[in-house]
Amino acid sequence: MSNSIENLARANVRALTPYQSARRLGGNGDVWLNANEYPLAVPFELSQHTLNRYPECQPKQVIERYAGYAGLAVDQVLVSRGADEGIELLMRAFCEPGKDAVLFCPPTYGMYSVSAETIGIEYRTVAAGENWQLNLPAIADRLDGVKLVYICSPNNPTGNLIDPDDMRQLLEMTRGKALVVADEAYIEFCPQASLASWLKDYPHLVILRTLSKAFALAGLRCGFTLANAEVIALLMKVIAPYPLSTPVADIAGQALSDEGIALMRQHVSELIATREWLISRLRDCACVEQVYDSTTNYILARFTDSSRVFKTLWEQGIILRDQNKQPGLAGCLRISIGTRDECGRAIAALKLLPGSSVPQEQA
Numbered sequence: 001m002s003n004s005i006e007n008l009a010r011a012n013v014r015a016l017t018p019y020q021s022a023r024r025l026g027g028n029g030d031v032w033l034n035a036n037e038y039p040l041a042v043p044f045e046l047s048q049h050t051l052n053r054y055p056e057c058q059p060k061q062v063i064e065r066y067a068g069y070a071g072l073a074v075d076q077v078l079v080s081r082g083a084d085e086g087i088e089l090l091m092r093a094f095c096e097p098g099k100d101a102v103l104f105c106p107p108t109y110g111m112y113s114v115s116a117e118t119i120g121i122e123y124r125t126v127a128a129g130e131n132w133q134l135n136l137p138a139i140a141d142r143l144d145g146v147k148l149v150y151i152c153s154p155n156n157p158t159g160n161l162i163d164p165d166d167m168r169q170l171l172e173m174t175r176g177k178a179l180v181v182a183d184e185a186y187i188e189f190c191p192q193a194s195l196a197s198w199l200k201d202y203p204h205l206v207i208l209r210t211l212s213k214a215f216a217l218a219g220l221r222c223g224f225t226l227a228n229a230e231v232i233a234l235l236m237k238v239i240a241p242y243p244l245s246t247p248v249a250d251i252a253g254q255a256l257s258d259e260g261i262a263l264m265r266q267h268v269s270e271l272i273a274t275r276e277w278l279i280s281r282l283r284d285c286a287c288v289e290q291v292y293d294s295t296t297n298y299i300l301a302r303f304t305d306s307s308r309v310f311k312t313l314w315e316q317g318i319i320l321r322d323q324n325k326q327p328g329l330a331g332c333l334r335i336s337i338g339t340r341d342e343c344g345r346a347i348a349a350l351k352l353l354p355g356s357s358v359p360q361e362q363a
């Protein structure tokens, strides 16, 4: 019975491995350092009591406030159910299944491939080069038939920014052929690096943003696509009629008020201080081989025995994110910046682990 239902599903859906979100992976932790969330809840309250009415498709206050925050015009902003919906809307608007392709550069965020597979669009990968920068010649070789190039900057999970000169070269080589999508989910941790001011020079540049990370609202599900008006108008054709519920628009509007933005900036500077403290402590741990610099709210580190580290901390309720399976990231775990106390607990647990990968009994 269930087998015949399975056979009714689209072939690409049958073959699909769904996104392994931190929530799906589970765990019984009390220190959650695996989803790049802000560690504490921000106190917003609902002010709209009109749930009998359908919401606005693009709530005016949210769009106006985000446009003001990003330094853009209101017709350059689209709001959606998280940045993840933006990733998918672009594919639905620009890629013909079975004909067009998308391209991205692993190791990077997992949803580009999951969305492409779900919709049935070919995806091509060009491995990141030295220091996880773009391999531009290899990208140039593989652009034929590509409509969207997703570049995550700062990159998840490596934490580095992509060289802006390389982004310019990529934008030049794709002009008139493909859109370049800069995923700026973590840009609040390095706002000077945003490409938003480049939109006036590049009609094919798209930028993804979210309230899930620095704004501490991962549970709200609210993200933004920034692009020139022509791109936004195309996305508006494929977006659901009511993508945001009234409570989401209500809270998002408050988060984007002057006070909401000031609170976010204060959280960001606290997290950055904790991050630098955590980086220096990690470098003193025997089980840590290398700690990579970060421009974000997480740190990537390479361990002498990452599966043992992951398991030992997991058993103590400290949940990290295993990146070991990503290309080039053997032995790597990603640690989100929690409260100072949570990071201290992670360091205390790591300090007790030995340096070599040889099991202790044999050492």
Ligand SMILES: *Cc1c(COP(=O)(O)O)cnc(C)c1O
Pocket: 036, 081, 082, 083, 084, 085, 109, 152, 156, 183, 185, 209, 210, 211, 212, 218, 221, 222, 223
């Ligand atoms: C978290 C994340 C997203 C998704 O953001 P949502 O708004 O929560 O959907 C997109 N891109 C990257 C790189 C992320 O890390």
